[in-house]
Amino acid sequence: MIGLAFDILSWVSLLIGAIFLLVGAIGVLRFPDFYSRLHAVSVSDTMGTALILVGLMIQGGLSMVTVKLLLMFYFMIFTGPTAVHALAEAAIEGNVKPFARKTGQ
Amino acid sequence: MEHLINIVLLGLLMLAGFAIVRTKSLLAVAMLTSIYSLLSASLFVVLDAVDVALTEAAIGAGISTILMLAAIALTSDEEKAPRHTPLLPLFVVIATGAALIYGTLDMPRFGDPAAPAHRHVAPTYLQDTPTAIGIPNVVTSVLASYRSYDTLGEVTVIFTAGTGVLALLGFRPRRRNTEDTGRKKLVILRVVAKLFFPLILLFALYVLFHGDYGPGGGFQAGVIFATGFILYALAFGLSNSQQLIPHQLLYVMAAAGVLIYGLVGIASMLLGGKFLEYQVLANDPVTGQHVGILLIETGVAITVAAVVLIIYYGFVSRRPAPGDI
The missing domain is CATH 1.20.120.1200 (NADH-ubiquinone/plastoquinone oxidoreductase chain 6, subunit NuoJ)
Incomplete structure (x- = not known):
């Protein structure tokens, strides 16, 4: 019974994580400019990977696999946002203009 | 599936x-x-x-x-x-x-057990590794023990590549420290880089010394080691990473790794074995294999890390403009 509950919890986590990643990918394709695309991918990517790792950790149980996944989790939640931040700073440095709808037309 | x-x-x-x-x-x-x-x-x-x-x-x-x-x-x-x-x-x-x-x-069909590649020396390696070498990772035992001549050749190739890049590009030290302009925005990057730099080095050591038991070994460890220093150089600039690991030290390291590998071979000859026959390195042949594999993997890691960093320094130090990211 407990095993089934853990299985369901893990699958729910994995599926929601996958949905987050999918939404992020759609955002990258559909959003108009660099910054909004970055926004789409940064938040959803971190959340999606985190949820998938949590789902896998539940599958792993109390084992070495979970410890390794925990390390990956730690790594992902730091590096993902930092990489996006660095990208955005580089874009500002490189004079990438944000998309703005022309007013008065 | x-x-x-x-x-x-x-x-x-x-x-x-x-x-x-x-x-x-x-x-x-x-x-x-x-x-x-x-x-x-x-x-x-x-x-x-x-x-x-x-x-x-x-x-x-x-x-x-x-x-x-x-x-x-x-x-x-x-x-x-x-x-x-x-x-x-x-x-x-x-x-x-x-x-x-x-x-x-x-x-032959994919995964065919009767394929020539699976009938030549592979069965001997698979059967003898647990008793003769005593480590679970067969890849490491093949790479570092059975085929250690080949690996010595590979390390020499990497060393030669580093020397070639050095001869072509060299290293150009900057006269003035002009790198810190326009880097105020890099605070977050620097904090995270500082946080992860020791962890990457630790992971490299894990990959190196755990190579007998899990995936990994000298080549991967060397590259991961170099990655840590490259991350540091990216976030803090070349002159700061020069203070951390100067290029002169890298030249010594690149040569030292190959030298360790060769000296293990010569040591085993002096102790009465053949070149790179690790059994004679300790009283117990299996322990000798362990010692030999660990030593040569360390040598490989040192050379690979040094050569990767030499190539990186060679490219980056030639950048004309300040602000090298």
């Missing part, structure tokens, strides 16, 4: 290949080759070749992308228009591809 994963990965590999050919921006091509390497690494994991996957991920997707970006920063990021018609290269590619596909017709 496994077939599905294979088909998806191979399909994505093909798409990445086409995208690399079609893309004109070299920055995008560098990124696409990185994706290509990551996909191949995933494919190797599906094929249960985790050691190769680790190497491909660290070298193909990691280091070579950085080196390619550094090279692009020195030259141009746009592909030049070809001066000749693409017909001859197209013919060569199609002919080579057709010949390769024709060649696969004679190959």
Whole structure:
């Protein structure tokens, strides 16, 4: 019974994580400019990977696999946002203009 | 299920290949080759070749992308228009591809246990590794013990590559410290880099010393080690990372790694064995194998890390403008 509950919890986590990643990918394709695309991918990517790792950790149980996944989790939640931040700073440095709808037309 | 994963990965590999050919921006091509390497690494994991996957991920997707970006920063990021018609290269590619596909017709079925490759020396390696070498990872035992001459050759090739880059590019020390302009925005990057720098080095040591038991070994460890220092150089600038690990030290390290490898061989000869016959290194032959493998893997890691950093320093130190990211 407990095993089934853990299985369901893990699958729910994995599926929601996958949905987050999918939404992020759609955002990258559909959003108009660099910054909004970055926004789409940064938040959803971190959340999606985190949820998938949590789902896998539940599958792993109390084992070495979970410890390794925990390390990956730690790594992902730091590096993902930092990489996006660095990208955005580089874009500002490189004079990438944000998309703005022309007013008065 | 496994077939599905294979088909998806191979399909994505093909798409990445086409995208690399079609893309004109070299920055995008560098990124696409990185994706290509990551996909191949995933494919190797599906094929249960985790050691190769680790190497491909660290070298193909990691280091070579950085080196390619550094090279692009020195030259141009746009592909030049070809001066000749693409017909001859197209013919060569199609002919080579057709010949390769024709060649696969004679190959044994995938995973066929009766294939020559699986009947020659592989069964001996698989059967003898637990008793003669005493380590669980057969890949390491083949690489570092049974085929240690080949690995010595590989390390020498890497050392030669480093020497070649050094002869071509050298290292140009900056006269003034002009790098700290316009870097106020890098605070977050620097804090995170500082946080992860020791962890990356620790992970490299884990990959090195755990190579007997799990995937990993000297080559991967060396590359991961170098990655840590490259991350530091990216966030803090070249002159700061020079203070951390000066290029003169790298020259010594690159030579020292190959030297350790060769000296292990000579030591085993002096102790009455053959070149690189580790059994004589300790009283117990299995312990001798352990000692020998660990020593040569350390040598490999030192050389690989030093050479990767020499190449990186060589590229980056030639950048004319300050602000080298």
